[in-house]
Amino acid sequence: MKKNGYLIKVENLKKYFPIRKGVFSRVSNYVRAVDGISFSIKKGETLGLVGESGCGKTTTGKCILRLIEPTEGKVIFKDKNVGDLSNEELHEMRRNMQIIFQDPYGSLNPRMTVRDIVGRSLSVYNLVQGEKQKEKRVGELLEVVGLKKEYMRRYPHEFSGGQRQRIGIARALALNPEFVVCDEPVSALDVSIQAQVINLLKELQEKFNLTYLFISHDLSVVRYISDKVAVMYLGKIVELANWDGIYSSPLHPYTQALLSATPIPDTRVRRERIILQGDVPSPINPPSGCRFHPRCPYAKPECSQSEPELKDVGRGHYVACHLVK
Amino acid sequence: MRKREDALLKRDNLTDAEDTSTKLNIFKSLKKSRTWRRFRRHKLALVGATFLLVLILIAIFAPLIAPYDPYAIDLSAYRNPPSYAHWLGTDTAGRDVLSRLIYASRVSLLVGLGAVSIYVIIGTILGAISGYYGGWVDHIIMRIADAVLCFPLFVIILVAVTIVGPSLYNIILALGVLWWPGISRIVRGEFLSLREREFVEAAKATGEHSISIIFRYILPNVVAPIIVAATFGMASAILAEAGLSFLGLGVQPPTPSWGNMLIDAQSLTILKSMPWLWIPPGAMILITVLSINFVGDGLRDAFDVRGRAE
């Protein structure tokens, strides 16, 4: 990581899920959930990964942590390829990489107390001696995320969605990770609670110098928390740029459409609407050439023939589109 | 931040209690009472549970309760009808029917509990492995389960008992070893859906190993369906024991069991003219099995809502 300042570097990551058919479970085809994406995140930075459902953003996050085994490609975390690690090495590595889940209901074990949910990993890695020390640490963690330490004896169903998400954050922080994948951490929460959790994530980032991969479908949330933003469409990154690059001068037609489709809660702002035609195609048989061409308002013949590369157009702004020179 | 949570606690207008420990107790009892309340609403289950409780007490304190030694032969009283001395009469060997009935409850409960514990353990472990790992492990275990289920179980048990010799422990063993597929399928099904839940993924991300995930994380969530299935299983085990004993392949006389007490009823004269020899054990089997099934129903309803909602 010292070499070029990157904490994590993803190179040509691919994940194909086999589709099995018939009596002998023959692999008949693949869902190309993630199809060759590369990006890197500097220490202390946040990369926002946006896209619509099925674009592969969650799969990307889970492949990085090897919760899902990637089909191809490298994930280099602190100069080590996560894919090459043995089970023991991976176990050690996971202390440094954690994840916060989308669903605050499904991600906490209903039969465990908050103390066990948050503190279990401390025991797994022998970071605490005895119950007393564990409770002390869990208490600290709960206070860090804005909960009372007395709550540790309760069960998840006694909490609201926002509080549960805080518990999930405390669990992720228990091991003092450097890198956290936030997988849609606020999209299941109420509007008035979202801001609390977003602010908490920002505070924690400053306090512990965390590096985030922030996965979301909501461009306004990503805009608020990210330093860099990558836009995904059908398993590919179509545009990657600094925060202001994406939001003030989006270059890819898909990014433009996504931005214009995101409603702004203000009647005084009037924008030109780009309404895309059709639906997102299936990742089983993605369109030839540029995957966006069947819905692109500016599609040219070449777009259906050759696939555009993600190329640098200056100032760290990358875009994969034939029309952008 | 603290203030906010305080305000929240105050708004939980369950109680004005300030210190958290009382608060927690209230939460606990609330949770307990919710399941309890649902169970209680099931009147028949309540009746069944009461009966079983009494039966268990009777079995435990049999020597204190039974008026006679169940093995003592009273030659002066032989096939006597119910009387003040022998409330339920005496049997063909002159033994007190009531005392034998009381001691027989020990056998039935032992068979029920023993067989069920064995097959719940086998079934849960196999089902858990099968459901959690999936793939070829799952294939092999489930095909074995299918094979076991394919045979008429009662016949297999009959054959098995004939080979190893009839005895109380052999019956328990035979039932326990052969009845696991039902439970293992339930457990497998639950594991299949629970292993996809995010809290399992979260456990993996925090460095938990598979064994720990299976037993620490997933299994506690499967306890409710296992308990319900085990309850129903107990009823079947008691019935099976009675059937085997009736055929002379179960518990061997003179040890009393409800099943072998019914052997006498194989004779037509007894069936016709000496109902005190077969009605009491028959009724006990019927009432016990019914009670257990009612309790099972009650438990299922009581657990269901929370179990599914969470």
Add this chain to the structure above:
Amino acid sequence: MMRDQNLLSVKNLRTYFYTEDGVVKAVDGVDFEIKKGETLGMVGESGCGKSVSALSIMRLIPMPPGRIVEGEIYFKGEDILKISEVAMRKIRGRDISMIFQEPMTSLNPVYTVGNQISEAITIHQGLNRKDSWDKAIEMLRQVGIPDASKRAKEYPHQMSGGMRQRVMIAMALSCNPELLIADEPTTSLDVTTQAQILDLIGKLQEEFKLSVLIITHNLGIVAEVADKVAVVYAGKVVEYAKTDEIFSHPLHPYTIGLLRSVPRLDMKKKDKLQTIEGEVPDSLTFPSGCKFHPRCFLCQEKCRTKEPPLIKAENGRLVRCWRYNEI
């Protein structure tokens, strides 16, 4: 006389659920009006009672445990809480229809979509099979489904989420209703699809002269489609005004808080989002007095004890706050 101009007017609606844990006052004072051709946006967070309000209008509240304990719902001048179930069944689907958040659960998986739409047409308009089938295809075409005659023969699972929602809309509009209730119609959809559906609803509204009640938690959607907005909190309408006024000059502290806490695409600086303190209250344990007081930055003694009524403010706006004019 006011009533006559309104297609729908809801007055002091209260719908309670009697559960074993206590009485859930899901809707506890909801008032609004919808004129012909108008769109009302109902915003609020989960459990605030917005969906239950919609179901109350349709009289689809499961009873028991639910019960509409108070209130009047005038549809074209008639209180539909007083009419018989048979009469209500005729209104449902023909005069008022509804679309839901998850179209998959409201479509029957074993019938083709064309079948389901034509079935609805047959029931309400008494057309024969052939005519209703043709009408169904015509409806599918109108909601922008390409190749409608072919896709009518498909089953719901063969379609994408956006297509299914279009089918739902086609079904809802097949009998020319005057009021469409859309309960979180785009929540399960992607943003680009959401834009398509909102655009479609807007177009159809003009074409069919529809009134729309759109229920959502998304303030952005309200800003884009609604003429008037009812903000709902803890079972009560807390603010009711024209959309422009709500966004340019919100009166209720909750509305103000909501608007400040949403990250927006057009925010100037990347500074901290303002938050509303505390949690969304649980409907079993609503606080005393003003339901919003534990989270309110203006809270005073009076707010803790006495519940404010819907107060008439300038321009006919309504607000449920003791201190709105101090903001």
